[in-house]
Amino acid sequence: MLRIRFASYARYLKLSDGVRLRREHFGGIAFETRTGTMLELDREGVDLLLAIRERGVVREDDISDDSEATSSRRSANQRAKVVVQLLALGILESPLPSDLARCSSDGYAGVAERPQSHAISWSAGTGLSAPETAHWAITYRCDARCPDCYARPNSRHFAAELDTRDALRIVDVLADWGVFQLAIGGGEPLLRRDLPMLAEYARQRGLVVHVTTGHHQLPLGMLNDLSGGVVVLQIGIQHDALLQNAETETVLLSQSVHAAEDQGLHVGVNLMLSNTVLASFERLIAMLARAGLKSITLLRYKPPAEPARWRRENPSREAMGDLEQLLPEVGARHPEIAFRIDCAASFLQRRLPPATAHLAGIRGCAAANRILALVPDGSIFPCSQLIHPDLRAGNILTDDPGAIWTDSAIMMKYRFFREGSNFRESKCGVCAARSYCGGCRLFARDAWGAEPECPAGQRTQGNGELDYEDTEHSTRLHVGS
């Protein structure tokens, strides 16, 4: 058990103001709300942060362990190194002695109080106690008719929207549960007039709010309204418009990006990897770079309403292989841009050494694991790509979300898909990257088997990865189409 001793020298430590902590069975999560950085720590690490939070401000060498007498110098060195990392990541801060009085007056306990050891009960289990992020399609209404929209078919089953009062209740449930981030999408969420107020309330409740819009042009007034609560604004790129009216759309995007940044928002874009996008990938990235984007999330192409379009635009395994070759070149050409990869395309990260992938927090499919999806009426699903009446796990306003999260058969099935025999016996199940990839369940044959579009080659890779030849390229969707 961790305790705090009293000594007379060394630097002071305090938990940074924006950090939220959540205990988990393996230790816990520290979430930096100002940067979105998320750390998983072992039990001792979380213990340390909880103790520092409890004390307010501590001196570094006042931190010791009950087993200190028997622990090696190595443990002390390791703890010191972790503290250095936590300081570098902004999880901890080191106030100057002259700031200590101010810290105390701001509500921190200061260094003079007696320590209180805290009894710790670690939860059992193998899953998180709550999602890290809730994806909420707050409305399925939309003022655009994007041909590649995957959400439109969902409105057939879940069109009903909650009023503001119930929407606020959802925010309360998520905040009380310990969820860190709320990603609001749609439909077009900007059609909800109460969006700024909901976002602001969510922020007050400690949630980091992301909003995804399909609008390239965002009026200043709207951005100003959103800035009270929204931290990250994600723009879904309408690639057809961008390719057809390159100059005009790039200027519009650029204006929106700069105006949003002026309002203090972090701005990124989602680019859907359709065949049309892949055919003009370099050109599109260059346009987005010109518009000032520094964060581009590459989303896997999901089935739209029209089956014919799906057949035409869904990239083959070969096309994904071409992208795999091209992306490093594009990344080198635009080092200012952070490319993020949708977990549905996590096979693009399969070459990472396992230790590296795990340290970077890459875990592949996040459905019912790190995320949970909500539709406009509050119904719960494992993932925003898995919206179908058959996959509804409950409703966040009428059911116990914690019980659904831990006990629902649907949630369990997706969370532990790697344990199913269909997966284990599939090509993904024997891949060296299975623990941090595993493919997307939306695309997998019969939902639980191998990922058909993984561009892995036809020979054993030198890095130990077991590649495979997948002769069946057709994608069969098991729900929603």
Add this chain to the structure above:
Amino acid sequence: MRILSIRRGFTSDHSSTSYEFLAVDKPLTREAREKVKALSRRVRPTRRRAHFIYHADGYDIPGGWEPLMCEYYDVMYSESYDWWTLVMAFDAPEEQQEEIARYEFYGVDDLGVRVSTHESRVIVTIHCRLEAGAVGCLLGDNYEEDWSEEGEEEEGNEATFETDDALLSLLTEIRKQLVNRDYRALYAVWEVYGCETEEEGEDEDEFEPPPAPPKKRAGQKVIDQLREMLETP
């Protein structure tokens, strides 16, 4: 106490993966360089060196680095997310391959030594973290100069090529020791990353520490330098 994972958030901060290869024993032929060049449009292999860098998360050399060490290069280092991979390859008889294999271990955080063999070729890989100060001191080389036409000419056919990249030089020295059946460097890695596994009693029944090599003065500076570089867990 450990940080198990770090996921960067919405701030635009991202990492890269880079490789530095060196051919010590013999330079690459034009044909071999063409084959290396075919792996990436941005790599410009000289007769002795090749440098790869990937900026997109999850990207790496097609086919991995190991085939390059089997075919063309003798030492290599790579950095990804602050994790370092130090590699030395050489030909060895079967008896020596078995000797080296005894130094293989998976230590804390999967840091440690791996040994793989491909017919007569042995590839020894040290997975480690390096002290920040050591990294700064070691990486002072200007590879672009190495790429110049003059560099091409300078990179002759002599059997013992020397580079001004300090980390590649260190690995070249360690490789020499390994070729001469001196395994102190691998033992030093075990002392840093392997001991804790033993102390904690993990896999007690199966764990067999590598044999302690005989101590000697010659070459100790190389071992000390390696040990100082390794960040202790």
